[in-house]
Every structure is written in C-alpha cells, then in structure tokens.
Amino acid sequence: MKVLLAHTTYQQAGGEDTVFRSEVELLRANGVSVVEFIKSNDALSEMSKKESIQTTLWNESLKEELKAVLREENPDVAHFHNTFPFMSPAAYVACQEMKIPVVKTLHNYRLLCPNALFFRDGHACEDCLTKSFKWPAIVHSCYRESRAASSVVAYLLASKKSVYHSAINRYLCLTEFAKRKHIEGGYPAEKLSVKQNFMVTDPGVGEGGGGYALFVGRLTAEKGADTLIKAWTKAEPELKLVVIGDGPMLDELKVQAQGHNIEFWGRKSRQEVLEILQRAEVVIIPSRVYEGLPMSLVEGYACGTPVIAPEHAALPELIGDGGWLYPPNDSQALAELISKLSLEDYRIKRSSARAIYVQNYTPEVNFKLLEQIYQDVIRSNTR
Helix, strand or coil: CEEEEEEEECCCCCHHHHHHHHHHHHHHHCCCEEEEEEEEHHHHHHCCHHHHHHHHHCCHHHHHHHHHHHHHHCCCEEEECCCCCCCCCHHHHHHHHCCCCEEEEECCCCCCCCCCCCEECCEECCCCCCCCCCHHHHHCCCCCCCHHHHHHHHHHHHHCHHHHHHCCCEEEECCHHHHHHHHHCCCCHHHEEECCCCCCCCCCCCCCCCCEEEEECCCCHHHCHHHHHHHHHHHCCCCEEEEECCCCCHHHHHHHHCCCCEEEEECCCHHHHHHHHHHCCEEECCCCCCCCCCHHHHHHHHCCCCEEEECCCCHHHHHHHHEEEECCCCHHHHHHHHHHCCHHHHHHHHHHHHHHHHHHCCHHHHHHHHHHHHHHHHHHCCC
16 A cells, blocks of 8 residues: 655644654554655745735645656555645645545644634634634634634635535544534534544553653643643642643743742653653643644553543543543632542552553554555545
C-alpha cells in the first residue's frame, strides 16, 4: 500500500504537527510506503493581504503541484491532516480529479466553527454549528479577533462546503463527541470514523511519588490555567502544582500564584515532559474549549498518571475510570475536588489510567484502525 500523507504546518508548532509526524513513523514502521506532502503557513506571511485571502479560498498553484505529485507517485489513498489555510480546499479537488480517495483527520472543529474551538468570550459557543453561513463568527470577530478575517473563513466554509462533502471520502474524528458534533453540523455519519491519536513510543509506567500535580500546555484563556491557579490558591493542598509551558498569561499567573506552592518550569522537551509525567501524582487539564484529544491526557495515561478534567465536550468519554471530573470553569468545585483527593486516591487510579492507554492509544491499536479505514476507502473508490 502507498499512502500520500499531507499536512500544512502551523506558524507556531503544535500538537497536529506532532501527530502528523507520528503517523508517518507508524505507517513506515508497518511496511507502508509513505509519500510526504508538506507545506507551511509561513508562506502566507510573504504575501499581500489580497494574495493571502485568494490563497486561503483557493490555491490553484498548489492544486497543480499536488496533481503532479499524484501522477508521479500514484498512491492508493491520500490522507490529509491540516490544510488550513495555505493548501486550501483545492488540495482535495486535486485528489478527486486524479481519482485518489481522500481521508481527512479532523483535529479540531474548523469545518463547523471559524475559530475551530467552539469558544468565545471565555465560554463554549455553538452558535455557528448548524448554520450554513457562519455569520455569528463575523458578528463576534471569532477568527483572529477580526471581522474581516472571520468573514473570509465564513465565506470559505460556505462556498466550499460542496468540496468538503464530495471530495473527501472519510473523516477521522478523535472522539465520539467530535463525531456527533460533525453529524449535527450536517456531515454524513457514514463518512465519519473515530480514530484516536496515539504515542509512537511507549514511555513506560511511572511510579509517581514526585509530590506534585501537573499542568502542561499554553498559558492562554482557553486552556484554563487561570481556573487551575485560582482553585489551587483556594484548596492549598499538600501537593505542589507544577506548570509546564508558556504563553501570554504567564506573568499574570505568576502574580496570582505567589505564596501558594506553585512552580513554573517553563517549556520542556517532549522527553523531559514524559519524565516529569512519570513522577507526577496527577495531570490536570482545566480546558474551557472543546478539546480534540489532549496529548497530555494520552501521555499521562501512557505513564500511568491519572487525570482531572472538566465535565464537558469529549473529556468525560476520554477520562473514563482513569481520573476525576468537575463542573467546567468552576474553580471552587475544582478546589473542593483537589482538597478531597489523597495520594492514595491517585495511586489507586494509576493502573486504570495505564489500562486505558493500552486499550486505545498504542501504535498497534492505531495501525489496525488506520489500515482498515484505508482499505475501506480504497475498495469503495472506483478510478
């Protein structure tokens, strides 16, 4: 089997870039021939505003370039991760015209919500979910806090909806929750499959014992680090809170955290994060947005570290028996939960957390799912 794996990297590297690279490694490790087609959104910064908008809506030169690659390589299937904005929907049409079936991973909610997060003014928002034209996003400047930029994305989603429906053979959702949302948004259930992210290398089970709870992520409003800091200052638990990451809220959070057994360790390499996770007693994911599948959860479970998260979106199905839930965006409820839990509670949950990883997030499980999906779309495609 030969697979073209395509991705547009972000101007700020993120989880989707990691997942793309992991799937390249996974497929090659299992004997699949992989052709990489990679572009960067950095190219947009070199364009005029008019050129950038035109490229976002339809990148004709990219389409022709991709068709040339498809002619030369003749893959059995094309699998896309991110195409927004540089590749544009033209990439899918290139495959359609060359009669190559297309699989698309839905890392976020971009096809349903212009800012891709279902998040506005500090809270979850589904105003655009069922609307063919996403006008509420324009009213509220949801994309890059700009009505003009939001208008471009809203127009893109409306004008190219037929492309998204006809040129893509199968969508991969990270959770059952995401699948339900895309069905509500008008995407056909028979084209939606659930396939989680995974870890290429098993870091091994940690013993805990580090005496700290852990937050890993960008320090932004949507990630909810401020809710966690507020809860920690109320609860004053024996555990230390370790915060890994940086972002625009860093200085503000440091001021709030003074005198409350909270340490900021800055950015760390992935290997360092895994080692810190193995020693952590618990991982806390206080996100306000509809998370796709937080890698900190997958990595935590791989290390046998339980998770605390808000009871919204996909998080209840993801947490399972591997942790605890609290009402979203409620620092008081989180403080009460933290105060109630003991080191023994965290220790008992470690085996359940690891079991969830083994069942759902190993390379072996993911390759079987991905291979079956590829075979399904190849069989159903008639060149």
